[in-house]
Amino acid sequence: MGGRGASLTWLVVLAAVLLGVLALYFSWNNGTAQARVTGDFLILAAALTAGISCSRAARRGENAQAWSLLSVAAFTWAAGQGIWTFFGLTNNNQYPFPSIADALFLAYSVPAAAALFSFKRPDRTTKVGWFRAALDASVIAGSVLAISWYTALGPALSSDGDFLTVLVSAAYPVVDVVMTSLVLVLAMRRQPGERLPWLCFGSGLLALTITDSTYIRLTFDGVTGVTGSPLALGWIGAFLLIALAPMVPYAQKPQPERKAFALALELLPYAPILVALVVVAGPHVQELGTFLLVVARTTVVLILIRQVLIVVQNITLTTGLEQEVAARTADLEGLGAIVNSSTDAIMSTTSEGIITSWNPGAERQYGYPAAEAIGRDIRILLPQGGSDGTEETLQRLRESLDAMNFETEHVRKDGTVIPVSVTVSPIQKDGNLRGIAVIARDITLPRAAENELKAARTAALEASRLKSEFLATMSHEIRTPMNGVVGLTALLLDTPLDETQKQYAEGVKGAGEALLALINDILDFSKLEAGKVELDLRPFDPRLLVEEVAGLLAEPAQAKRLELIAYCEPDLPSRLVGDSGRIRQILLNLASNAVKFTAAGEVAIRIKTETRDATPESTAMVCFEVRDTGIGIEPTQHARLFESFSQADASTTRRYGGTGLGLAICNRLTAAMTGEIGMRSVPGEGSTFWFRIPLPVAPPSTDPLPTADFLTGMRALVVDDNATNRLVLESQLRSWRLKPDAVPDARTALARTREAAQRGEPYDLAVLDLCMPGTNGLELARAIKADPVLASIELIMLTSTMQVKGSEILDAGVREWLMKPVRSSEFYNRLIRLMSTSARRPPAERLTAMTNAALRERAASGSSNRGLARGRLLVVEDNEVNQLVARSTVAKLGFAVDVVADGAEAVASVGKMQYDAVLMDCHMPVMDGFEATGIIRRREDGNKRLPIIAMTAGALDGDRERCLAAGMDDYLAKPVDPAELEAVLARWVPDQATRFLPGQPLAVTGGQPSTTSGHPRQVLDGNRLAILRDLGPADGMGLLPAAAEAFRKDVLERIASLHQAVNDDDGPALARTAHALRGAAANIGATTAAALCGEIEALGSTGEPGGALQLLSRLEAELADVNIELLQVLDGAP
Structure with missing residues (x-):
């Protein structure tokens, strides 16, 4: 369309230029013989062009008859012009009038008029519209006739010529009047998209009639040779416009009629009247007086203004109404199309239930044609003998006027009963029920699908039950012998075995544990699939959790010489609430996979919080990450990695083993805890698996923890070739308020320590990695201790190999060493022990476990028969x-x-x-x-x-x-x-204050612990002692020696203070001292002593310190036993 429009524009421009050139030519050569010949041939060519253009338009199909008639009219006129040209050439440019050419000039109007009526007429034209069109045509024709009579027709009829001359002279104005009226009236009623083509050929016909009328007028005036004058441009332009009309495209989408155009159409009939008035009355104006002339002109202007205002008002009103009617009609047509194309049965009824409309969907659904259904009661659709709720439905609609939905059964014409879903909506008028709209959908297929789904669900539940029973049975049958295999093998490994026997026993134990892990995976997956996993939400320490996972993987990581790093970010809350067992299961699965698929490099386990400044009772988003430098995973495998029985590469199952259930279980467990799991991986570089879980923050533990404020501000140097290890160790030391620096090798470490010493800011502590390229940790330790300036630096060695003897590490000047992966708590306890016993600190602040020989002898002599039986x-x-x-x-x-x-x-x-x-x-x-x-x-x-x-x-x-x-x-x-x-x-089975020989009945005395001969009571809480051992280094004793020594030193001062408070009758002092000693006793596990302190504290708080003297004596005796028990524990006494 764009190319055609551009070509048409060029044609119009070219025609305009041509007409301009011809206008100049005829003006300069007006009336000459050459101009006449040129004008004749150009007019002939223009007429032929118009005929050819119209005939081509006829072949395109649209309005073919109209364009064919127009081509006939153009060729008829061209034939007359051909004869006219012949006369001019043969008679020395003299043209007879009338002649056969004039007959053809007039004859063209017959097919032209027929063509005007043959064009497609506008739709929806009413009778009033046709009458108005005829009235407009009469007004225009009368006005044009008046103008023609005054200019051409009157003179023609009153001339002295013969009858034929007068008849032909009169025929031209009559034809002009008819053609002008038809063009104006019919053009006014065209659709907006058709007006441009009509404007072209209508203007051409008007130009042709006006030129012909002018030609007749000039002929009566005795002017000849008009084809050689500028008048020739009228004929040429007329036929060029007619030729252009078929080339103008119709609008693809009819445009809405503009108000200005509508106004012009309404006022168009008045234009010829005005022109006629001016033409006819103009010559007689001078005959009127000035006053009458002014009044007449003013009256005419006022009449015209009034008529224009009336027309404007009518158009404004009718245009809005027409647009609204068109919009409503379009809406109704669209709604009708929706209703007729719907597969649902849509019908309407009166308020009494008589069917008033019935769409094709209803015909197909019920089998009743519309003609048969309309007018009948809607009850024809209800089953025989069924409950008829029609009256109830109608009554509810009248009362509530609300739509209703329900399912029921309807009957087809052939008697078939079908289930349907029905929507009933009221049709209201003035708040009253005027009718009912009903939509009914056949739900036979959905109902059948629903029944099938229920049956499938029942079958699935039964299959799930049978599977659960099978798993329970198989679990019992497999676990019973597995209990013997794993348990007896573990006991066997505790007996003296030679190397071969030990290797075989470990193999049996490993195979049994692998089989057990497989059973657990299958059971876990079965529970997750059935949605039967219940979470055990309890407070837990995330740092302890990550250290436990790292401890479980330490041995396989060391066997592959991998760097295993496990740490928590400092801002991670110390206690969280969640299912620590399930979280450990996920983290252990991901971390064990990382160790399994990593041949060299490192595996890092990290826990961090994505919720800053999380407080107790709030919820923190906690992210667990496992990063490795293993084989990586191809991007195409990422999507199915967390699917059941799936691994990234099937070959890995053969190489590394595994069921492919691990990650699927992790995925479902994470979802059960409302978290998400994902991964990032680059093949050949490694992978990072992560899962995020929202966990409530628990209040801090109330258990007394060892403090080490003296560490604050100490300067520490971390020496490790692994960047991740350096980052972790720096973070840990900084969280304990030390000032750490980190370097990657021994050479840099020596330079840094010497520079610090020269500045007067020596390092207090150095944390050394044993296995480093170049100079290893032992060599670096010897170099530091050999330098007098650096020898006072305390050293901790971190090692991932068991091939170095402890004596070698001690000889190098290292007092503490730890196996990787380093547990944060163990590292902290070793750090306290190392720095609290450092020669750099004053003796008064040391917490070294100093033994009192005299007390040790007393304890040894009095404890030969003491035992620690548990029950x-x-x-x-x-x-x-x-x-x-x-x-x-x-x-x-x-x-x-x-x-x-x-x-x-x-x-x-x-x-x-x-x-x-x-x-x-x-x-x-x-x-x-x-x-x-x-x-x-x-x-x-x-x-x-x-x-x-x-x-x-x-x-x-x-x-x-x-x-x-x-x-x-x-x-x-x-x-x-x-x-x-x-x-x-x-x-x-908690440790009790009193314990008796097995099998004897329990004797209870009044509130004071008693003992039975042969089985003395237990003084210290074994669980608390175990906690103190676990807090220390992995040497079996931990912080217990330092805590025991600190407690023994504190007791003497506290007992003296208690006696002083009793003597002074100072209740508050007694309560404060007893409270402090109570906490210390509980911390060491002396539960009975702590209870006695609590009683003394209560007496002090109530203002009765005098009654505490007897309790104080019992407390001193109890503390003596506690002291002896501590020495026995420290000595390893049974």
């Missing part, structure tokens, strides 16, 4: 191998143990002996564990509850609930992990 347990187990494992494991934990084979024997044993706890198998012959537990609980009848701990090979969530529901207190899955067993026993 007696009853193991109920029918499998002989499992009996052996249980007996040995429990005995190894320090408990006396009895073993019975079934529930009946367990009931009998509990009735005869007193036990601290029962380990109960669930599935046994004669009487199972559930029944036995029920009998034991009924016999207790409100007495002290005996802890019963389930030991079962079942591993599904339902097994745990069943055990707890039966009255058991806790649950262990086989094979039983000794660490888990010890943790459970610690919960249910």
Whole structure:
């Protein structure tokens, strides 16, 4: 369209230029013979061009008849022009009038008029519109006739010529009047998109009629040779416009009629009247007086203004109405199209239920044609004998006028009953129910699909139940012998074995643990698929968690010579609330994968918080990351990596092993904790797996923790070739308020320490990596200690290999060393021990464990018969191998143990002996564990509850609930992990102030702890002692020696202060001192001493210090026992 428009523009420009040149030519050569010949031929060419253009338009199809008639009219006129030209050439430019040429000039009007009527007429023209068009035509024709009569027709009829001359002379004005009227009237009623083509050929026809009228007028005036004058431009321009009309494209989209154009159309009939008035009355104006002339002109102007205003007002009103009607009509047509094309049955009824409309969808759905359905009651669609709720529905619609949705059944014409979903909407008028609109959808297929879905769900639930039963059974059958394999192998490894035997036993243990891990993966995945995983939300220490994971992977990482780094960001909260077991499971899975798929380099485990300044009771977004320098993963494998039974490369299954369930389990566990999991990887460079979980922040622990304010401000130097290690160690030291620097090698370290010493800012501490390229850590330590300026720097060595002897490290001047990965807590405790005993500190501040020889002799002499028995347990187990494992494991934990084979024997044993706890198998012959537990609980009848701990090979969530529901207190899955067993026993069999020989009844005295000969009471809390050992270095003693020495030194001063407060009758002082000693005693595990301090504190707070003297004597005796017990523990006494 764009190219055609450009060509048309060039044609118009070219025609305008041509007409301009011809105008100049005819003006200069007006009336000459040459000009006449030129004008004749140019007019002939223009007429032929118009005819050819119209005939070509006729072949395009649209308005073909009209364009064909116009081409006939143009060729007819061209024939007359050809004869005219012949006369001019043969008669020395003399043209006879009238002649045969004039007949053809007039004859063209017949096909031209027919063509005007043949064009496509506007749609929706009303009778009034046609009458108005005829009236407009009459007004225009009358006005044009008046003008023609005055200019041409009148003179023609009154001339003295012969009849033929007068007839031909009169015919020209009559034809002109008819053609002008037709063009004006028909053009006024065209659509906006068709007006430009009509403007072209309508203007051409008007130009032709006006030129012909002028030609007649000039002929009467005796002017000849008009084709050689500028008048020739009228004929040439007329036919060029007609030729141009077929080339003008119709508008693709009809444009809305503009108001100005509408106004012009309405005023168009008045234009000929005005012209006629001027033409006819003009010559007689001078005959009127001045006053009458002014009044007449003013009256005419006012009439015209009034008429224009009327027309404007009418157009404004009608245009708005027409547009609104058109818009509403379009909306109704669109709505009708929607209704007719809908597959749903759409119908309307009267307020009484008589059908008034029925769409094609209703015809297809119910089988009733519209003609048959309309006028009938809608009840024809209701089943016979069914409940007819039509009246109720109508009544509800009348009352509420709200739409309703419901499902029911309808009957087709052939009697078939179909389920339908029905929407009923009221049609309102003035707030009253005028009718009802109904949409009914056949839901046969959706209903069938729903039934199939229900059946499939039922089948799936049944299959899931059967699978769960199968897994429970298989778990029990596999775990029972596995308990023997793993347990006996672990016990075997604790016995003296030669190297070959030890290797074989370790292989059996490893294979058993691998099989157990596979079983656990399958069970975990099954639980996750069934949505049966329950989270155990408890406070936990994230730093301890990451250190535990690193500790589990330390050995395989060292075996592959990998750098294993585990750390928490300093701003991570110290305690969080969550399922630490599940989080550990995810982190361990990701980290073990990293170790497995990394051949060289490092594996870094990091925990950070993405929520800054998280406070207790708020929620922090915690991110766990595992980064490795392993094989990496191709981008195409990322999407399916967390799918079930999927690994990045199938070959890795053969090379590294694994079920492909690990990451799928991690993904589902993370989702269960409302978190997300993902990864980043570059093949050949390594991968980073991460998961983010929102975790509430728990309040800080209330347990007293060792403090080391003296570390504040100490300068430390970290020497490690691994950048990540340097970053972690710097972060840890800075969080403990030291001032760390870090260097990558020994040479830089020596230079840095010497520069610091010269500046008068020597380093207090150096943390050295053992394995570094070039100069290793041992050589660097020797160099530092050999330099008198640097020798006072305390050294800690970090090593990832066991090939260096401790004596070599000590000889190099290193007093403390740690195995990688370094636990933050262990590093901190070693740091305290190292710097608190440093020669750089005053003796008064040292916390070294100094032993008092005299007190040691007293303790040794008075403790030869003291023991630390933990209690007696009853193991109920029918499998002989499992009996052996249980007996040995429990005995190894320090408990006396009895073993019975079934529930009946367990009931009998509990009735005869007193036990601290029962380990109960669930599935046994004669009487199972559930029944036995029920009998034991009924016999207790409100007495002290005996802890019963389930030991079962079942591993599904339902097994745990069943055990707890039966009255058991806790649950262990086989094979039983000794660490888990010890943790459970610690919960249910706490250390007591008084302990008796197994099997003897418990004697209770009035509030004061008593002892029985042969089994003295336990003075110190074993759990607290274990905590102090764990806080220290991995040498078995930890912080216990330093804490014990600090406590012993503090006791003497506190006892003296208590005596002074009692003597002075100073209650507040007594309460303060007792409170301080109470905390110290609790911290060391002296529970009885702490309780006595609490009683003394209460007396001081109530203002009765005098009553504390007896308690103070008991406290001194208790503290003496505590002191002796501490020495026994430190000496390793039994």
